[in-house]
Amino acid sequence: MTDLELEKFKRVLNDENLKLTPQRVEVFREVCNSDEHLEAEEIYLSLKQRKVNISRATVYRTMDILYQHDLVQRMDIGDGKWRYEHWLDCHQHDHLICIRCGTIVEFVSHQIEEIQQDVADKFNYKLLRHVHQLFGLCKQCRKTPMSVI
Amino acid sequence: MTDLELEKFKRVLNDENLKLTPQRVEVFREVCNSDEHLEAEEIYLSLKQRKVNISRATVYRTMDILYQHDLVQRMDIGDGKWRYEHWLDCHQHDHLICIRCGTIVEFVSHQIEEIQQDVADKFNYKLLRHVHQLFGLCKQCRKTPMSVI
DNA sequence: CTCTCATTTGAGACTCATTCTCAATGAGAA
DNA sequence: TTCTCATTGAGAATGAGTCTCAAATGAGAG
Numbered sequence: 001m002t003d004l005e006l007e008k009f010k011r012v013l014n015d016e017n018l019k020l021t022p023q024r025v026e027v028f029r030e031v032c033n034s035d036e037h038l039e040a041e042e043i044y045l046s047l048k049q050r051k052v053n054i055s056r057a058t059v060y061r062t063m064d065i066l067y068q069h070d071l072v073q074r075m076d077i078g079d080g081k082w083r084y085e086h087w088l089d090c091h092q093h094d095h096l097i098c099i100r101c102g103t104i105v106e107f108v109s110h111q112i113e114e115i116q117q118d119v120a121d122k123f124n125y126k127l128l129r130h131v132h133q134l135f136g137l138c139k140q141c142r143k144t145p146m147s148v149i
Numbered sequence: 150m151t152d153l154e155l156e157k158f159k160r161v162l163n164d165e166n167l168k169l170t171p172q173r174v175e176v177f178r179e180v181c182n183s184d185e186h187l188e189a190e191e192i193y194l195s196l197k198q199r200k201v202n203i204s205r206a207t208v209y210r211t212m213d214i215l216y217q218h219d220l221v222q223r224m225d226i227g228d229g230k231w232r233y234e235h236w237l238d239c240h241q242h243d244h245l246i247c248i249r250c251g252t253i254v255e256f257v258s259h260q261i262e263e264i265q266q267d268v269a270d271k272f273n274y275k276l277l278r279h280v281h282q283l284f285g286l287c288k289q290c291r292k293t294p295m296s297v298i
Numbered sequence: 299c300t301c302t303c304a305t306t307t308g309a310g311a312c313t314c315a316t317t318c319t320c321a322a323t324g325a326g327a328a
Numbered sequence: 329t330t331c332t333c334a335t336t337g338a339g340a341a342t343g344a345g346t347c348t349c350a351a352a353t354g355a356g357a358g
Contacts, residue, residue: 137277
């Protein structure tokens with residue numbers, strides 16, 4: 001977690017009249033220091049392993065604040081769980097997901113972004129955000145026959 | 150529900166050694182006769198209203214068969230519920246969703262499809278399916294000030 | 299048409315991610 | 329340091345979806 005990140009978090013808490021608590025800082029640190037797409041439960045368990053005992057409720061509540069204020073990004077790959085990734089200084093990107101091993105690759109296409117905007121314009125929608133996920137088999141997994149699953 | 154649709158369903162059931170039961174037919178009919186993006190619970194309630202009492206479990210089980218065999222399409226807009234739409238003779242399309250009123254518009258872009266394929270190729274993934282959703286405000290809702298929510 | 303039996307159904311228990319409740323604690327303004 | 333609300337933790341509650349199991353039933357065999 002960089003100073004910049006912490007500062008930004010403090011500013012958000014301050015602007016929203018929320019308190020800077022050790023629990024909130026630890027949860028934010030956990031997400032900042034990982035490059036994975038983390039589930040709330042994983043964050044909870046990582047903290048626990050580091051002897052930082054914070055309740056699940058607080059983890060969920062903090063992730064909500066972080067998400068609502070754009071300090072983290074979240075995604076849902078259809079299994080009913082949110083996955084979070086740190087987001088500061090990151091540009092928008094989309095995901096390519098291996099349905100067998102779960103590997104997630106990030107991609108960016110300005111061309112697609114332009115077309116998305118055109119589509120929204122065409123239907124008179126004000127475009128606010130999007131979800132774009134490609135599901136398939138990664139290099140490794142496409143080699144292994146399906147029967148091995 | 151067209152004869153063609155029913156035939157296709159019968160063929161699937163037959164191929165999979167599944168039985169043709171009145172419950173399965175009624176659930177399939179319900180989806181075929183709607184142009185909405187239906188939740189399982191909505192299907193259950195619509196049937197109930199028509200005095201067709203089928204248990205939730207059977208609705209869920211039938212939707213699963215239909216989805217697994219490509220007789221319906223399903224989508225998840227991030228609220229933890231699957232929404233189903235009938236699919237026969239339909240080409241692939243994506244969705245533009247109003248975050249205020251929930252209106253869903255379908256769109257197709259061959260250009261985006263090509264780029265998606267290029268992205269998958271680039272990372273050596275075998276592309277199997279994708280999720281592409283644009284979230285925004287529809288023509289009506291962008292007029293109304295946010296404070297009205 | 300009847301028999302047989304594996305499949306299917308319904309009712310309700312269960313799962314699991316997430317949210318809620320509420321008493322106890324703590325941040326931070328004065 | 330005091331005061332006051334926001335925050336926390338523990339566990340209950342929620343809700344979509346799945347599972348269990350006894351009873352019912354489709355459909356092939358005779």
